[in-house]
Amino acid sequence: MKNKIIAFDLDNTLCQPIKSNHENKLVPKQLLKLQPYKKHIKVLCDMKKEGNKIIIFTSRYGPDEIKDATRKWLKKHRVPYDEIIWNKPSYDMLIDDKAISAYQGGLSSTLINTFIDFNENKIAKEKAKQ
Numbered sequence: 001m002k003n004k005i006i007a008f009d010l011d012n013t014l015c016q017p018i019k020s021n022h023e024n025k026l027v028p029k030q031l032l033k034l035q036p037y038k039k040h041i042k043v044l045c046d047m048k049k050e051g052n053k054i055i056i057f058t059s060r061y062g063p064d065e066i067k068d069a070t071r072k073w074l075k076k077h078r079v080p081y082d083e084i085i086w087n088k089p090s091y092d093m094l095i096d097d098k099a100i101s102a103y104q105g106g107l108s109s110t111l112i113n114t115f116i117d118f119n120e121n122k123i124a125k126e127k128a129k130q
Contacts, residue, residue: 003051006044006112007085010058010070013102014040014079018060026062028069036077043107048080056081059088 011018015034018026048054056074060066067086074081100112 003053005053005055006047007055007057008040008044009088009102010056010060013037014044014056015073015077026060026066028065031060031066031069032073032076034073036079037102040102040107041077041079043112045078045080047112053083054081056084057088058084058086059090061087 008014011034015036018031018034044054056079058070060070067084070084100107
């Protein structure tokens with residue numbers, strides 16, 4: 001299987017959700033204290049070991065202190081990544097043909113690989129029909 005680009009959301013996927021202060025601002029010290037979701041980080045690490053490109057996709061934005069705290073948190077919890085995409089749009093639900101829920105059925109490297117294989121087979125069948 002060809003190596004893939006896999007994007008992982010950060011907050012409430014790799015770590016506990018952020019609680020903003022009363023002014024709805026992110027505080028770097030609080031970001032560093034967020035608890036990791038170790039099972040999900042292990043899946044990410046497995047995907048990286050398989051040679052996939054890992055992107056961290058986050059709606060965190062703001063001054064460099066926020067980005068620095070985020071990078072420190074990722075390093076502290078040994079989260080390998082190739083790129084961070086900041087300013088993910090805020091939404092209540094994401095509808096996407098390539099999405100896997102981090103919670104429904106449990107996130108695992110087997111689930112991700114099965115999903116990738118399924119999509120590749122589906123695309124190949126569609127091309128064969130043309």
